[in-house]
Amino acid sequence: MKGTTMDNWEYLVAAYSIIWIAIAGYVFTLSRKQKRLWREIESLKARMRGKGED
Amino acid sequence: MQILKNNVLSTNALFALMFVTMTAALFLVFVYVPTEASMGIVQRIFYFHVPLAWVAFIAFGIVFIGSILYLRSSNRKWDRLAHSSAEIGMVFTSLVLITGPIWAKPVWGVWWTWDARLTTTLLLWFIYHGYLLVGSFASDESQGARYSAVVGIIGFVDVPIVALSIVLWGTQHPEPVMSEPGGLTGAMLLTLMVSLAAFTLLFAYLLIHRVSLALAADELKRLRQFADERDYDG
Numbered sequence: 001m002k003g004t005t006m007d008n009w010e011y012l013v014a015a016y017s018i019i020w021i022a023i024a025g026y027v028f029t030l031s032r033k034q035k036r037l038w039r040e041i042e043s044l045k046a047r048m049r050g051k052g053e054d
Numbered sequence: 055m056q057i058l059k060n061n062v063l064s065t066n067a068l069f070a071l072m073f074v075t076m077t078a079a080l081f082l083v084f085v086y087v088p089t090e091a092s093m094g095i096v097q098r099i100f101y102f103h104v105p106l107a108w109v110a111f112i113a114f115g116i117v118f119i120g121s122i123l124y125l126r127s128s129n130r131k132w133d134r135l136a137h138s139s140a141e142i143g144m145v146f147t148s149l150v151l152i153t154g155p156i157w158a159k160p161v162w163g164v165w166w167t168w169d170a171r172l173t174t175t176l177l178l179w180f181i182y183h184g185y186l187l188v189g190s191f192a193s194d195e196s197q198g199a200r201y202s203a204v205v206g207i208i209g210f211v212d213v214p215i216v217a218l219s220i221v222l223w224g225t226q227h228p229e230p231v232m233s234e235p236g237g238l239t240g241a242m243l244l245t246l247m248v249s250l251a252a253f254t255l256l257f258a259y260l261l262i263h264r265v266s267l268a269l270a271a272d273e274l275k276r277l278r279q280f281a282d283e284r285d286y287d288g
Contacts (some may be wrong), residue, residue, distance in 0.1 A: 008096040008160040015156045017098045019106070019149055023256070026145050030263050037270040046276045048284075 059183040065262055068228040072255035079252040085198050090242075099157040101245050105253035106150045109177075112257060114182065121206030124199060128274070136206050136288030138264035140185050142257060147179045162226060170219040171227035178216055181209040 083101045090097035120136030123129070154172065155165040166172065185205045192198030220227055238246060 007094060011096045011156050011160050014099055015153045016102065018152055018156075019102055022145065022149055022152075026142075027260070027263075030260070030267060034263065034267050035271065037267065039273055041270065041274050041277060044274070044281060048277070048281055051284075 065259065068255065068259050072252065072259050075248065075252040075255055079245070079249040080187065082241075082248055087241050087245040093161055096157060096160050099153055101249045102155060102253075103150065103153045104246060105249045106146045106153065107114070108250055109253045109257045110143045110150060110178075111145040111213055111217065112254065112262075113139045114178070114210055116187065116261075117143065117182070117206040118210035118213075121158055121203035124203045125207075128196070130196075130199070131269075133203065134268040134272070135265055136185070137189075138261060138268055140182050140206065142260050142264060144179070144182050144186065146257070147175070147182065151175060151179060153240065167226055168228055169225045170223035171216065171225045174212060174216045175220050176213045178209075181205070185209055 079101070087098070088100070089095055116139035117136045120132045120139065124132035124136060137216075158167070159165050185202055188205050189195075189198030189202045192201050215222075219225060251255055
């Protein structure tokens, strides 16, 4: 262990930044996939309803 | 999908609770808790590093239970729960394996050492990476889910090994801080507890969304099959 108690702050910043970037990235990916699936389901249901009415 | 639609209020409440707890945890970590005397400011990584590992253990515990229930019932929802939990557990284990070396470098002088705790945690990462991949090697989906369930049950053996590695082998990794005399007290213990609560809530929130996503994918597949059979699609 080197230096004083306030040394090595860059390691602290790096650790917390990586944690939040990774979690935000994961949440963003989930949210994007969820929207895409929802859209596809709604579009398929609408197409099936349309064909059913013919 | 339906689960998510029906539970918007409860997931919103869970998100609000998680947000408040996480904000409190960040306040405690960066403002309230005193700086540890020997390691200095870098020790504050501990307040998120330990909760990340805690959540990974919960996630793999759910994989274990979900895998047993799937093999007993062949109900696909247990496979979806186990698979979703494994994916989130992998995200958190990856973060444990990244934040650990960042903490270790200024304290131990090295990024990595083949210490028992670190090695068994890395092994855990490979086991659940295998869990997520094994299903895709099977010829059909239910067989893949069965293979995954077997890996999910056997792989869980490594979780208590990781947890007990400090006791079983002499390691460089810090000792358990709450069970030992002279461990964390006062402000440090409070900060750790709030962080543990915040990350547990974050995990619950992510798991609900990940399971909803898996169920939505199943619904889309079912609708496509239905449409193909009746020539609705294209």
